[in-house]
Amino acid sequence: MEAEPWILPEQDELSMTLHNSAVTMNSEEEFYDAETGLESGDDLSDVSFKDALVNDCKDSSNAIRPQDNGVWERRKTLPAPMISRSDYSVWGILKKCVGMDLSKITMPIVFNEPLSFLQRMSEYMQHTHLIHKACTLSDSIDRMQVVAAFAVSSVASQLDRTGKPFNPLLGETYELTREDEGYRFITEQVSHHPPISAFHAQSLKQEFEFHGSIHPKLKFWGKSVEAEPKGTMTLELLKHKEAYTWTNPFCCVHNIIMGKLWIEQYGTVEIENHHTGDRCVLNFKPCGLFGKELHKVEGHIQDKSKKKRRVLYGKWTECMYSVDPKMYEASKNKGDAKIKTQQQCAGEETEGGPEVQETVAVIPGSALLWRIAPRPPDSEQMYNFTRFTMTLNELEPGMERLLAPTDCRLRPDIRAMENGDLDTAHVEKDRLEEKQRVGRKERSNAEEEWLTRWFQLGSNHHTGAQDWLYKGKYFDRNYTNCPNIY
Numbered sequence: 092m093e094a095e096p097w098i099l100p101e102q103d104e105l106s107m108t109l110h111n112s113a114v115t116m117n118s119e120e121e122f123y124d125a126e127t128g129l130e131s132g133d134d135l136s137d138v139s140f141k142d143a144l145v146n147d148c149k150d151s152s153n154a155i156r157p158q159d160n161g162v163w164e165r166r167k168t169l170p171a172p173m174i175s176r177s178d179y180s181v182w183g184i185l186k187k188c189v190g191m192d193l194s195k196i197t198m199p200i201v202f203n204e205p206l207s208f209l210q211r212m213s214e215y216m217q218h219t220h221l222i223h224k225a226c227t228l229s230d231s232i233d234r235m236q237v238v239a240a241f242a243v244s245s246v247a248s249q250l251d252r253t254g255k256p257f258n259p260l261l262g263e264t265y266e267l268t269r270e271d272e273g274y275r276f277i278t279e280q281v282s283h284h285p286p287i288s289a290f291h292a293q294s295l296k297q298e299f300e301f302h303g304s305i306h307p308k309l310k311f312w313g314k315s316v317e318a319e320p321k322g323t324m325t326l327e328l329l330k331h332k333e334a335y336t337w338t339n340p341f342c343c344v345h346n347i348i349m350g351k352l353w354i355e356q357y358g359t360v361e362i363e364n365h366h367t368g369d370r371c372v373l374n375f376k377p378c379g380l381f382g383k384e385l386h387k388v389e390g391h392i393q394d395k396s397k398k399k400r401r402v403l404y405g406k407w408t409e410c411m412y413s414v415d416p417k418m419y420e421a422s423k424n425k426g427d428a429k430i431k432t433q434q435q436c437a438g439e440e441t442e443g444g445p446e447v448q449e450t451v452a453v454i455p456g457s458a459l460l461w462r463i464a465p466r467p468p469d470s471e472q473m474y475n476f477t478r479f480t481m482t483l484n485e486l487e488p489g490m491e492r493l494l495a496p497t498d499c500r501l502r503p504d505i506r507a508m509e510n511g512d513l514d515t516a517h518v519e520k521d522r523l524e525e526k527q528r529v530g531r532k533e534r535s536n537a538e539e540e541w542l543t544r545w546f547q548l549g550s551n552h553h554t555g556a557q558d559w560l561y562k563g564k565y566f567d568r569n570y571t572n573c574p575n576i577y
Contacts, residue, residue: 165482171511172472204254204474205509207499209265209278210483217479218244231367239371240411240460251475262574264497289546291561300327304559318342334553337362340375365553368395410462422454
């Protein structure tokens with residue numbers, strides 16, 4: 092059975108599901124290779140979702156139509172609100188698991204959110220505009236500080252997320268193409284035990300590549316759950332021939348037994364520019380005894396001669412700033428930093444959402460690197476999703492015939508939960524789990540190994556460490572050898 096999260100009956104807030112962590116799957120869960128649903132003669136390599144959208148809108152009177160300018164209007168809410176968790180208690184299970192890896196714990200599906208962990212990984216791309224910005228800058232230190240802001244922003248959507256994503260099935264995939272943001276993204280569940288998810292994003296204009304793999308581990312310590320990040324992020328700015336690598340911070344969810352749940356990210360994140368030797372060290376600060384350091388991030392950028400060039404500060408929940416080291420030290424001595432409400436960043440949506448309110452004391456002379464966009468007004472009722480997240484499981488008209496048959500959007504348990512049908516979601520989840528157990532036994536009896544489709548194990552060209560690397564050709568849309576996992 093798939094592992095689930097843990098929430099007390101009186102509590103409605105638990106962000107157990109993080110970009111850098113997910114509850115692991117039971118070792119019995121695997122799938123066998125099978126035939127795809129596509130006809131062998133189909134050639135979809137030159138077909139786009141946009142083409143399918145136009146054709147389906149012409150052919151079906153019930154199809155959702157695009158905007159007048161031909162651009163697909165993505166949804167701004169989910170089909171059904173978040174399912175109540177108030178009638179469920181999990182302490183009876185968790186009290187026996189102190190100090191254990193939570194990969195074998197089975198919890199009710201009600202504590203999930205209607206997304207696969209693969210879809211959660213695509214939330215790294217929510218602030219892709221920062222990568223585009225870094226590509227335009229001529230100075231390596233300027234590029235590094237924007238890349239650092241991107242690394243911090245990638246965990247921002249975790250705030251107040253109360254459910255865990257569905258554990259990906261072995262061979263499951265997710266693709267995301269955003270022509271408006273200039274990239275496409277593909278991820279695959281490449282290993283079941285241990286659970287490993289690999290991803291690869293690339294610019295549509297050959298400006299950057301962003302890739303990595305995630306192997307999450309969670310432990311329960313009685314009053315808190317700690318997520319240990321495993322896996323390296325690699326961002327390549329192709330024009331500048333630069334590669335940046337880093338790992339994600341630790342995350343801890345507190346007050347599991349009683350009280351209001353809250354999250355802290357902590358630990359040191361080091362970002363290295365393998366071309367120039369520049370390095371950024373970010374300290375995600377622990378909360379501290381009186382909570383004064385909660386959510387704070389501070390660090391600095393140094394060049395290859397180890398000279399400190401910029402100081403970075405802010406909160407991973409709000410914003411990041413950059414300032415000259417001398418001004419930082421002077422301000423620290425004088426205490427003249429002030430908290431002030433900033434104007435919205437260009438390009439960020441504000442319609443229907445609250446104004447941005449910062450709690451960061453801004454040092455005079457600082458430059459704003461990034462600010463989080465406000466969430467939609469009904470976000471609390473929608474699993475605390477951001478505007479970006481609301482769209483991740485959406486099926487555009489005509490999309491089904493172009494997606495790989497392993498894509499998350501085709502998972503019946505996730506689709507049923509998104510529609511508010513918890514009973515069907517539970518039945519489908521059980522069916523899929525049993526199917527993968529059967530597949531694992533069949534492969535074991537036949538002494539066959541699982542073969543990944545889109546990624547292969549290799550060596551990271553920049554760190555030399557073992558990593559899962561994209562093999563390419565997913566977007567040729569030849570799904571002949573895709574497994575039948577649903």
